[in-house]
Amino acid sequence: MADAVAAIMPVLESLSARLESIEAKLGAAKAPEAEPAAAAPAPAASAAPVAGDARGALFAQLGSIDQSSGRTAGLRHVTKDMKSGGATGPVPAAAAASSAAPKPKPKFGASAKPKTKPPGTCEKRGMRWTVQNYTKADGVITVEGVAIREEVFIADCDDATIVIPDKCKAIAVDGCKKLALVFEGAVSSCEIVNCKRVKMQCKNFVPTVSIDKTDGIIVYLSEEGRKTQIVSSKSSEMNASFPNPTDPDGDMIEVPIPEQFISTITPEGKIHIEVSDLYA
Structure with missing residues (x-):
C-alpha cells in the first residue's frame, strides 16, 4: 500500500499546483469600474476557500495513512460482494434477457400428409x-x-x-x-x-x-x-x-x-x- 500511495502523490501534487493556479487567476480578476453592478463577481473569491478546504480535506485523509506499517485505516476495504465476480445481487434485466433460452426456430416444410392410395x-x-x-x-x-x-x-x-x-x-x-x-x-x-x-x-x-x-x-x-x-x-x-x-x-x-x-x-x-x- 505504501507503493500505491507513493504512486498517487505525484498526481495529487499536480492537482494542487493546478488549484493554486486557479486561485491566482481568480484573485487577480478585477471588477470593471464603469458600472457599479460589476461588483457581482466578488463572490467568486469564495471559490478559493472552498477549493482550499477541499484540498485540505484530501491531504488530511492521505495524511491519516500509516505508511510505515502499510495499513490503510483511512481507506474503505473492498469486500468480495463489491467485486463483479462475487456479486450476488439480482441479475440485470439485460443479462437476464440474454441468458434466456433461445426461442425454437420455426420448422419449414412441415411433413406432408400421407398420400391417399387410389382405388383398385x-x-x-x-x-x-x-x-x-x-x-x-x-x-x-x-x-x-x-x-x-x-x-x-x-x-x-x-x-x-x-x-x-x-x-x-x-x-x-x-x-x-x-x-x-x-x-x-x-x-x-x-x-x-x-x-x-x-x-x-x-x-x-x-x-x-x-x-x-x-x-x-x-x-x-x-x-x-x-x-x-x-x-x-x-x-x-x-x-x-x-x-x-x-x-x-x-x-x-x-x-x-x-x-x-x-x-x-x-x-x-x-x-x-x-x-x-x-x-x-
Missing part, C-alpha cells in the same frame, strides 16, 4: 389387362375373361391376392408388396420386377419365370412346372417349391435359388461359373 382398378385396353392399386381390404381379385393371346400387367398392389383362372400370353408384376399371385399358366413368361415378399403359384406350366430387383419370393410350381427355367438378377431371398419327384403325394420340396457364384477363368480364356458351396 382392373381394366382391359386392347390386348392388355391392367390390374393395380389393390390391397388386402379388397379381398381376392379374380381377373375373368383373359384370352390366351392377351397379357396381364399387375402393379402397385399391397398385400393383395390376384387370381388369373385362364391361361394367358404373359404376366408382368411391378412394384408390389406382399402379393399372392395364382395363375393357370402362360405361353411365354411371368416377370416379377421391383417387388418385395411375393408368393407366385403356377398351377400348370410357364416356360420362364424372370425375377429382377426383388427381395423375398417363393415360386410354387406344379409337377410339369419342374421344367420351368428361373432367371434371376439383383434379387435376394428367392426360393422354389415343387412336388417331390419320389413322392408326388407327399410334402413339397422347397430349395433356395442361388445368389452366390464362383467365377474362374479357363485356359481357353473363358469364364467358368459354379454355384457356391453354400447351396450344395
Whole structure:
C-alpha cells in the first residue's frame, strides 16, 4: 500500500499546483469600474476557500495513512460482494434477457400428409389387362375373361391376392408388396420386377419365370412346372417349391435359388461359373 500511495502523490501534487493556479487567476480578476453592478463577481473569491478546504480535506485523509506499517485505516476495504465476480445481487434485466433460452426456430416444410392410395382398378385396353392399386381390404381379385393371346400387367398392389383362372400370353408384376399371385399358366413368361415378399403359384406350366430387383419370393410350381427355367438378377431371398419327384403325394420340396457364384477363368480364356458351396 505504501507503493500505491507513493504512486498517487505525484498526481495529487499536480492537482494542487493546478488549484493554486486557479486561485491566482481568480484573485487577480478585477471588477470593471464603469458600472457599479460589476461588483457581482466578488463572490467568486469564495471559490478559493472552498477549493482550499477541499484540498485540505484530501491531504488530511492521505495524511491519516500509516505508511510505515502499510495499513490503510483511512481507506474503505473492498469486500468480495463489491467485486463483479462475487456479486450476488439480482441479475440485470439485460443479462437476464440474454441468458434466456433461445426461442425454437420455426420448422419449414412441415411433413406432408400421407398420400391417399387410389382405388383398385382392373381394366382391359386392347390386348392388355391392367390390374393395380389393390390391397388386402379388397379381398381376392379374380381377373375373368383373359384370352390366351392377351397379357396381364399387375402393379402397385399391397398385400393383395390376384387370381388369373385362364391361361394367358404373359404376366408382368411391378412394384408390389406382399402379393399372392395364382395363375393357370402362360405361353411365354411371368416377370416379377421391383417387388418385395411375393408368393407366385403356377398351377400348370410357364416356360420362364424372370425375377429382377426383388427381395423375398417363393415360386410354387406344379409337377410339369419342374421344367420351368428361373432367371434371376439383383434379387435376394428367392426360393422354389415343387412336388417331390419320389413322392408326388407327399410334402413339397422347397430349395433356395442361388445368389452366390464362383467365377474362374479357363485356359481357353473363358469364364467358368459354379454355384457356391453354400447351396450344395
